[in-house]
Every structure is written in C-alpha cells, then in structure tokens.
Amino acid sequence: MSNKDLQALKDRYVAAGAASPNNQFADHAENSEVWDADGKRMIDFAGGIGVLNIGHRHPKVVAAVKAQLDKLMHTCQTVMPYEGYVQVAEALSKVAPVRGHAKVMLANSGAEAVENALKIARSATGRNNVICFDGGYHGRTFMTMAMNGKVNPYQGDFGPMPGLVFRAPFPVPYHGMSEEQALRGLEMTLKTDSNPKDTAAIFIEPVLGEGGFYAASPEFLKAVREICDEHGILMIVDEVQSGFGRTGKMFAIEHSGVEPDMMTVAKSMADGMPISAVVGTDKHMDSSGPNSLGGTYTGSPVSCAAVLAVMDVFKEEDILGMSQRLGEKLAKRFAKWQDQFECVDNGRNLGAMAAFELVTDKKGREPRADLAAQVMKKAKEKGLIILTCGMHGNSIRFLMPVTIQDDVLEEGLNIVEEVLAELA
Structure with missing residues (x-):
C-alpha cells in the first residue's frame, strides 16, 4: 500500500x-x-x-530473534519460566552499577519499569512519597504521567493525577537554574512538601531526555546521593533513554561514579523489541511478596533473545x-x-x-x-x-x-x- x-x-x-x-x-x-x-x-x-x-535490524539481533521463534514464543514466565529471562537478569546484574549485589525484574516498557521501581521502593522503605525533577520524563501511565516534569502533551487531557508526587528543580544553568539553586530547591521540597521520613525515593534522569538533553553534573548527582543516604531515601536512576551506550558508557550514571539503589532501563536494550527492566540492590528488589511483580508478557522469550544479542554486540563491536x-x-x-x-x-x-x-x-x-x-x-x-x-x-x-x-x-x-x- x-x-x-x-x-x-x-x-x-x-x-x-x-x-x-x-x-x-x-x-x-x-x-x-x-x-x-x-x-x-x-x-x-x-x-x-x-x-x-x-541500528535498525542489527544482523545478530535479527538472527537471535529468528532462532528464538523456532523454539518458544510465550509461556508467561510466572507460569513456566525459561532460560532467556534468567540469562538477561544475570547479564544486567553484572553491568548495572547499582549498590551491592543486583537483582532484576523484567517488564515491557520504560513506564512499566518506572511504575515497578516505585512499587519496590515503597515496599522496601515502608514510605509512599516520591520526588522527581522539573523536565523529567518517565512515561504515559497514570503514575508516570504524574511523575513527569512537563504537563503537555502528556497530562493535559486526562484529569487528576495520582498524589504523593513532589517536584524539585533540575539544574540547567543555561536557563537560569544553577546546581546550587537546584540543590536548595530539593532540600526545600524535603522541608515543605515531602517529609524525608515519608519519602520512598528520588527519581532522576542523569541526562534529561524529553526535557532537553541536559546532563546533571557528577557533583550534582553525588549531592543527590548524599541527601538520599542522609534520609534513608532510595536513589533511583531512570536510564530508559540514556542507557545502553548512548552517552559513551553503558549507563550515563557511570560518568559520575555514583551508585544508585535502583535503575530503570529499556529502549536500546533490545534494539527494537519491547522489553524493560528494573535493576536494583538485592535487599530492595526482594522486599515485596511472592508474585507481587510481573505481568503476562514481561520478559518475553523473543525480547530476551534480542537483549542477549545486544549484549554480545556491545562486547564484540x-x-x-x-x-x-x-x-x-x-x-x-x-x-x-x-x-x-x-x-x-x-x-x-x-x-x-x-x-x-x-x-x-x-x-x-x-x-x-x-x-x-x-x-x-x-x-x-x-x-x-x-x-x-x-x-x-x-x-x-x-x-x-x-x-x-x-x-x-x-x-x-x-x-x-x-x-x-x-x-x-
């Protein structure tokens, strides 16, 4: 046609x-x-x-997907697990720079990974609030829409957003927001809007995606890490757009040397196949009860095959x-x-x-x-x-x-x- x-x-x-x-x-x-x-x-x-x-249709990814189609397309991994899911979890655990021993859950999209990361953070801390940043983009589901630091076109037509989401300024000196001002703004959010003892997590993109490709400096990210440590808040890094080699390292957070408690990844991890992941410190990832995380299609065998091929391409090319x-x-x-x-x-x-x-x-x-x-x-x-x-x-x-x-x-x-x- x-x-x-x-x-x-x-x-x-x-x-x-x-x-x-x-x-x-x-x-x-x-x-x-x-x-x-x-x-x-x-x-x-x-x-x-x-x-x-x-790139589109990398030959090694195409070959891996075709080979997987000849073996298994779906069982739902919570009904009957399969090798690919476990292998992807192992591979991500080894490369993700989170604190301590890492564990993984797989999902279908970046937004779904962010939703699950917040669920895990609430379970692990017993707290409910979340702080995000101006200009941040985390997805189009209701919770992630509420977390986005930009109203239109993502929230405007859809009525009230979920609560317990609070905002802090992201440092963009070019537009008049210095790092010092942004840190004062974050500290003020913790004083006036989101009591630290009620705050489960601070979500941040190391480089704003939809928000303009502004990178947070290593110093700013270290300061956020210190604030999280001071108050027992989990630092969660959204690497959905900045991850998998976009910034010259596997993950953008590696430029700072900061180790987050959790990361969300998606997009280029499977070269076009739909999959995402939450990678986090084992004690946090294991905090919720049996069958509390997952979904019918999460960690599809075909998408897992694509992820493993992508990981091989990174090593070889x-x-x-x-x-x-x-x-x-x-x-x-x-x-x-x-x-x-x-x-x-x-x-x-x-x-x-x-x-x-x-x-x-x-x-x-x-x-x-x-x-x-x-x-x-x-x-x-x-x-x-x-x-x-x-x-x-x-x-x-x-x-x-x-x-x-x-x-x-x-x-x-x-x-x-x-x-x-x-x-x-």
Whole structure:
C-alpha cells in the first residue's frame, strides 16, 4: 500500500491521540536508513526515540530473534519460566552499577519499569512519597504521567493525577537554574512538601531526555546521593533513554561514579523489541511478596533473545567507542553551527546524546520552538528524520544509531546545515 492509502486508513481507524503526525509509513530499514511505503529513503536521526543505538535490524539481533521463534514464543514466565529471562537478569546484574549485589525484574516498557521501581521502593522503605525533577520524563501511565516534569502533551487531557508526587528543580544553568539553586530547591521540597521520613525515593534522569538533553553534573548527582543516604531515601536512576551506550558508557550514571539503589532501563536494550527492566540492590528488589511483580508478557522469550544479542554486540563491536567518537563529531559540528548561525546556541553532548538550542540570539536566549518545528519539517522534506525536545520545545536532539555509516552521518548533518542556512 502507498503512503496515501495508509494515511486514509489511519485517519479512519487510528485514534487521534495515538496517531503520528507523520504521513510517511515505514516499509523497511537498515542500520541508519529507512524506506517508506512509496520507496523514499530517509536518514534516521531519531532512532525510534533512542531505541536503535546499534541500528535498525542489527544482523545478530535479527538472527537471535529468528532462532528464538523456532523454539518458544510465550509461556508467561510466572507460569513456566525459561532460560532467556534468567540469562538477561544475570547479564544486567553484572553491568548495572547499582549498590551491592543486583537483582532484576523484567517488564515491557520504560513506564512499566518506572511504575515497578516505585512499587519496590515503597515496599522496601515502608514510605509512599516520591520526588522527581522539573523536565523529567518517565512515561504515559497514570503514575508516570504524574511523575513527569512537563504537563503537555502528556497530562493535559486526562484529569487528576495520582498524589504523593513532589517536584524539585533540575539544574540547567543555561536557563537560569544553577546546581546550587537546584540543590536548595530539593532540600526545600524535603522541608515543605515531602517529609524525608515519608519519602520512598528520588527519581532522576542523569541526562534529561524529553526535557532537553541536559546532563546533571557528577557533583550534582553525588549531592543527590548524599541527601538520599542522609534520609534513608532510595536513589533511583531512570536510564530508559540514556542507557545502553548512548552517552559513551553503558549507563550515563557511570560518568559520575555514583551508585544508585535502583535503575530503570529499556529502549536500546533490545534494539527494537519491547522489553524493560528494573535493576536494583538485592535487599530492595526482594522486599515485596511472592508474585507481587510481573505481568503476562514481561520478559518475553523473543525480547530476551534480542537483549542477549545486544549484549554480545556491545562486547564484540566497540559500541561504546563508537558512541564516544560520534559524540566528538557532533560536538565539532555544533561548534561550527554556533559560529555560523546566530540562532544556534548551547550545543551539548554526553557521548552521542547530543542537542543544541534554537534561540532568537545568543544574548537574549529566547527559545524558538517555532523555528525548531520548522527545522524538523524542512529536514523531513529533504530526507532526514530528526526530533525536537526540551521544556521550551526549542532543542534539536540527535539519536541516530551510534553505528551510523560515516557517509550517511555526513549527509544527514549537511541536511541540517542546509536547513539552518535556509531558515536562520
């Protein structure tokens, strides 16, 4: 079917709130390139929103999934467990930098992992409150919507959110929130809104995802860890978007040396197959009763096979080195654009988790969400998929596979430069 035919079906049968504004429909893909239903080639700088760090259809992942399909697709692991689930738990336990001996539960999505992490934190501490940060994004279920540090488009139409969720400022010096101010804000939240003795956990993204690709400094993350230790609060790190090699390390928290009590992971852990995990210190992970965690599809055998293949690819193909080198290339190009265009500012990256801002000018720094939307639209017309993000909607983020071919990367960056030249 053509894009036009599929669009007609989408308009008729797909709920408006779930429908993509994109009128192209993916037909097939390879590494960093996608072809639509009409055969048009697109360069992918979005990676399924950070899901494809090792590229579309990595051959080793495809082979592992196909082999698993010939053996077992589903039993529900709580009814009859299987080898893949246990192997994934072992693999994650060995690489996740949580305190002490780690244990794992598997789920289906990032939001589901976050929900379960909070359940575990409440069980382990006997407390109910949770503190999150401005700009944070944790999912689209009701509890995770309440935890998000951004209202629209995630909460606006859905009525009252669950309670006992409290907010603290995230340090973004470019927009006037220093680390010192953010820490004072967190301490004030503990004084005025969420009594420490009632606070189960503090959730934080080491690098804000939807919130704008701003990285918390090692010093800030260490200070949060110290506050948690002082009050017996669990520190839970959301690595759903920043994990699995995006930042040049397996997990972004490793840049700080901080060991959280729990982590949530998803997205690129299975190169496109749906799976997520909570990884945490054993005494916390074991705190709830029998059959209190899980679900019908959690830790699907097919998705587990994909995770194990991804872990092998990381060992065999220097994915972390690729991420670091890609980040260096992006930083260099951002610096060029900042010199070239008055509207481009605040280029930033941690490994290949990279973004820049579009503003009125470098002195005023007034966000230009309208310009960011135009850049995304114009780039699409030229054959490049790219995304915006940020509290102000004015950041252009880069989530291309870290395995992207050099010539395809250059082609895509040249498109961004052409668009900036046309619109700036």
